[in-house]
């Protein structure tokens with residue numbers, strides 16, 4: 656895959672563009688392209704632009720859907736919270752979200768009080784996450800939540816298998832991008848752009864294996880409600896929602912929901 660590119664549309668932010676370039680291995684463009692895709696740094700935020708697809712893509716923890724989730728979210732009773740074993744009064748599990756993407760699931764879990772390490776291998780997605788965390792760190796209404804979210808730019812298969820025993824999380828959470836089988840609802844136009852750039856995660860069997868070796872209590876896999884299990888591997892439990900299903904793989908000493 657070719658090196659992802661970044662175009663800085665706001666000269667006053669050239670230093671920040673350089674830091675993004677260096678941390679995520681991006682190539683700087685001198686002018687805005689007219690084909691393909693690129694990351695664009697503007698006055699407000701970093702976003703992914705894809706020519707021919709509608710809508711720029713960015714990660715967001717302060718406004719829009721994140722605000723709605725924060726203010727109207729389903730609390731500890733919602734399926735994702737039950738899936739990671741959260742229930743009233745119990746100690747909060749530590750979580751590694753090994754497929755962080757745009758950080759939406761990680762943000763929900765951090766909103767519920769969990770410490771979440773977000774591992775993301777795509778330089779594009781990791782840069783978008785980094786920028787959203789930077790912006791959130793300046794917004795008083797979410798600072799306390801995003802302070803519980805730590806970004807790691809790495810391939811989680813390697814990262815999880817090298818994790819020292821004293822840093823193993825209670826839960827590893829996985830939401831890999833699967834080839835479209837027609838069993839899931841079509842993604843919105845902007846998310847289709849994200850999927851085109853990131854591509855399918857064809858190594859999710861190896862990721863599940865690494866997750867099972869690293870989690871203390873359980874591995875949770877998010878799937879479309881009618882989607883196949885990873886590598887046909889039978890889970891020990893399932894939480895089924897309207898369009899999403901969580902496959903649970905329990906390990907020793909599991910906190911039960």
Ligand SMILES: C[S@@+](CC[C@H](N)C(=O)[O-])C[C@H]1O[C@@H](n2cnc3c(N)ncnc32)[C@H](O)[C@@H]1O
Pocket residue numbers: 753754755756757758759760761774775776777780809810811812830831832853856862
């Ligand atoms: C469907 S998206 C996850 C969306 C995320 N749950 C959210 O709420 O925004 C899958 C993401 O996992 C990342 N990913 C897949 N396999 C990975 C791996 N082995 N290590 C790190 N990231 C991985 C992909 O690059 C992609 O960004």
